[in-house]
Amino acid sequence: MLGICRGRRKFLAASLTLLCIPAITWLYLFAGSLEDGKPVSLSPLESQPHSPRYTASSQRDRESLELRMREVEEENRALRRQLSLAQGRGHRRGNHSRTYSMEEGTGDSENLRAGIVAGNSSECGQQPVVEKCETIHVAIVCAGYNASRDVVTLVKSVLFHRRNPLHFHLIADSIAEQILATLFQTWMVPAVRVDFYNADELKSEVSWIPNKHYSGIYGLMKLVLTKTLPAKLERVIVLDTDITFATDIAELWAVFHKFKGQQVLGLVENQSDWYLGNLWKNHRPWPALGRGYNTGVILLLLDKLRKMKWEQMWRLTAERELMGMLSTSLADQDIFNAVIKQNPFLVYQLPCFWNVQLSDHTRSEQCYRDVSDLKVIHWNSPKKLRVKNKHVEFFRNLYLTFLEYDGNLLRRELFGCPSEADVNSENLQKQLSELDEDDLCYEFRRERFTVHRTHLYFLHYEYEPASDNTDVTLVAQLSMDSLESSQTWSPIISCKATFPETCLQ
Numbered sequence: 001m002l003g004i005c006r007g008r009r010k011f012l013a014a015s016l017t018l019l020c021i022p023a024i025t026w027l028y029l030f031a032g033s034l035e036d037g038k039p040v041s042l043s044p045l046e047s048q049p050h051s052p053r054y055t056a057s058s059q060r061d062r063e064s065l066e067l068r069m070r071e072v073e074e075e076n077r078a079l080r081r082q083l084s085l086a087q088g089r090g091h092r093r094g095n096h097s098r099t100y101s102m103e104e105g106t107g108d109s110e111n112l113r114a115g116i117v118a119g120n121s122s123e124c125g126q127q128p129v130v131e132k133c134e135t136i137h138v139a140i141v142c143a144g145y146n147a148s149r150d151v152v153t154l155v156k157s158v159l160f161h162r163r164n165p166l167h168f169h170l171i172a173d174s175i176a177e178q179i180l181a182t183l184f185q186t187w188m189v190p191a192v193r194v195d196f197y198n199a200d201e202l203k204s205e206v207s208w209i210p211n212k213h214y215s216g217i218y219g220l221m222k223l224v225l226t227k228t229l230p231a232k233l234e235r236v237i238v239l240d241t242d243i244t245f246a247t248d249i250a251e252l253w254a255v256f257h258k259f260k261g262q263q264v265l266g267l268v269e270n271q272s273d274w275y276l277g278n279l280w281k282n283h284r285p286w287p288a289l290g291r292g293y294n295t296g297v298i299l300l301l302l303d304k305l306r307k308m309k310w311e312q313m314w315r316l317t318a319e320r321e322l323m324g325m326l327s328t329s330l331a332d333q334d335i336f337n338a339v340i341k342q343n344p345f346l347v348y349q350l351p352c353f354w355n356v357q358l359s360d361h362t363r364s365e366q367c368y369r370d371v372s373d374l375k376v377i378h379w380n381s382p383k384k385l386r387v388k389n390k391h392v393e394f395f396r397n398l399y400l401t402f403l404e405y406d407g408n409l410l411r412r413e414l415f416g417c418p419s420e421a422d423v424n425s426e427n428l429q430k431q432l433s434e435l436d437e438d439d440l441c442y443e444f445r446r447e448r449f450t451v452h453r454t455h456l457y458f459l460h461y462e463y464e465p466a467s468d469n470t471d472v473t474l475v476a477q478l479s480m481d482s483l484e485s486s487q488t489w490s491p492i493i494s495c496k497a498t499f500p501e502t503c504l505q
Contacts, residue, residue: 130250133417135165135193137236138249139225139300143173143199143218145460148180150241152455156402157245159410164250165191165417169229169236171221173199179456186454189411191419197228209318209335210327214382219331222295226302226310238298242379244399251375252354256299263348264308265340266299268355271364274330275337286325288337289344295333296378297355299348314339358387358395365391407453 130136138158142151151170158166170180177196184194199218205227206220213219221228222238229236235256237249255266275285275292285292317339328334340347352367353374359381368374368391377395381387385396413419431449435442457463465471 130164130254132163133165133414134253135167136162136249136253137167137169137233139169139171139222139229139236139238140241141171141199141218141221142176142180142241144175145179145457147241148176149455149458151176151180152183152407153399153403154239154241154243154245156405156407156410157243158249159189159192160402160405161245161248162250163248163414164253165193165414165419166249167193167195169195169197169233171197171199171202171225171228173218175457182454182456186451187407187411188451191414191417202228209322211331212327212329213331215331220328220335222298222332223314223335224311225300226305229302231306234301234303236300236302238295238300240296240378240380242384243296244377244379244395244402245375246377246398247373247375252297252299255348255350255354256301259299259301259348262304262308262345264301264304264310265336265346266348266350267293267295267336267340268297268350268352268357270294271352271355271357271367272359272361273363274361284325285329286321286334286338287341289341289347292337293333293340293347293349294355294357294378294380295336296357296380297350297376298336299350313343317342356395358389358392360387362389 140151140154142148155168170176172180177198180194181196184192199221202221202224203217205224207217209220211217211220225236225238237252259266269290270288270292271294273291275288275290277283277285314335318335321335321338325334352364354376355378356364356368356374356376357378357380358364360383377398379385379387379395379399385392385399389395428449428451432446435445435449439445
């Protein structure tokens with residue numbers, strides 16, 4: 001208590017001193033000026049001479065007065081600093097609370113302001129929440145052996161991050177359907193449904209469009225999804241086979257809630273100068289809005305597109321442009337961009353990290369240089385993993401991670417989301433539960449009931465059954481990089497050709 005009183009007395013004394021010093025100073029100056037017989041100048045205007053007789057003596061007096069004024073101001077500043085420190089010590093002794101100097105106060109107010117801004121920005125940046133067990137629909141066009149392999153890697157990357165049930169709509173030719181139907185049937189991933197749509201039946205819808213793109217006629221089939229997919233399906237995410245996901249696909253599904261008005265297409269801007277027409281001399285691309293849009297990742301509002309007569313819209317646009325362009329260079333992407341050029345209100349532009357494009361002429365570095373959290377990688381070059389890019393090693397490692405990932409580890413249940421009962425899976429669980437774990441042969445007996453994930457015809461192979469039923473099936477365990485090695489397969493081929501009876505042993 002005594003310490004508090006002493007602190008207050010010191011504070012009062014310092015305050016009185018601060019008030020009295022200027023008054024005494026002015027009296028001193030006033031008295032000095034009376035001795036010289038001159039009035040004190042209180043204003044800069046009054047300090048100016050009132051007559052042409054301006055002597056050197058008056059100039060010296062004026063300079064002397066200014067010097068004294070500066071000294072008084074310095075003394076006042078020193079007193080203010082001492083008063084501030086005394087006040088700070090008094091607060092610390094009395095209340096034990098934090099004190100703020102002028103510098104500290106500015107810093108804390110800036111931190112507080114930054115915190116408020118960060119809070120607001122985090123609220124504005126939050127994605128609309130996807131319901132816990134809401135099914136996410138994904139459409140993929142797939143044809144042939146190579147595309148089937150790519151689809152598996154894409155699906156692995158989606159399953160690895162997903163927390164919602166998935167429904168894959170696969171537009172596939174007969175080869176891809178055979179391979180992928182067997183794969184998903186033996187994979188038995190919970191909360192995953194797969195439907196196939198015959199791509200060969202859709203060829204007549206787009207075969208009239210000349211296409212120079214390496215994807216061929218299948219590269220045009222995304223244009224007819226409104227007719228192909230079920231009429232009750234309202235929205236779908238459309239993906240190319242050369243996509244790798246690095247996040248939960250539900251985040252992309254949530255973007256549908258941001259569509260407004262007549263927006264029915266969600267697309268990322270094209271990350272090359274292709275549609276600007278300056279890649280080489282006499283380069284003449286299809287019409288596009290600015291840089292155009294890449295169709296490797298598309299959000300489609302199917303119900304609204306049907307009401308807008310999308311079929312008629314893209315057909316009329318394609319017919320008109322083909323009169324001058326003669327063929328498409330980038331398959332469906334050219335036609336999508338031509339439609340958007342005429343109807344820009346249709347598109348909602350997705351952030352660039354939803355489709356980081358690794359093509360030969362890409363400018364995608366402008367995207368991931370500023371965005372640390374990449375979402376989707378798109379290998380949209382014919383060279384695929386061999387594309388020239390200074391960061392290609394990072395992206396290649398991400399792709400290879402899912403290529404070599406054990407798909408059996410993705411057979412995990414989604415807690416709280418009931419999945420459709422699979423008869424084969426239930427029978428398998430029942431048979432496994434009947435085994436005796438204490439049996440010395442338990443592992444062997446268990447293996448008899450285990451269903452292995454099966455990928456038919458990993459490489460291109462045209463199967464012709466042998467007439468004498470002497471076909472040989474090779475079961476081997478090897479790494480992915482050894483699969484295409486000729487040394488691996490040549491002994492088997494020579495064995496079958498030369499010593500068929502030995503190979504059967």
